[in-house]
Amino acid sequence: MIKILILLTFHGFTMSIDAEKMYGITDMESCKKYLPEVEKEYRYLEIIGATCIIGDINEKAQKT
Numbered sequence: 001m002i003k004i005l006i007l008l009t010f011h012g013f014t015m016s017i018d019a020e021k022m023y024g025i026t027d028m029e030s031c032k033k034y035l036p037e038v039e040k041e042y043r044y045l046e047i048i049g050a051t052c053i054i055g056d057i058n059e060k061a062q063k064t
Contacts, residue, residue, distance in 0.1 A: 003018055006050055008049075011048065
């Protein structure tokens with residue numbers, strides 16, 4: 001199922017979050033505006049960055 005996802009990048013791993021289920025985000029513009037708040041929530045894990053994408057959280061990521 002295609003959804004808006006937030007990818008959080010840390011040292012050594014990346015975590016995918018369903019933006020709608022976690023934060024009620026339903027569109028890409030809202031996702032991008034909310035990213036600074038998401039980064040603040042994960043700052044204790046030394047987050048490198050966060051980005052919004054459209055994808056399927058159940059599918060394995062493919063190299064592009």
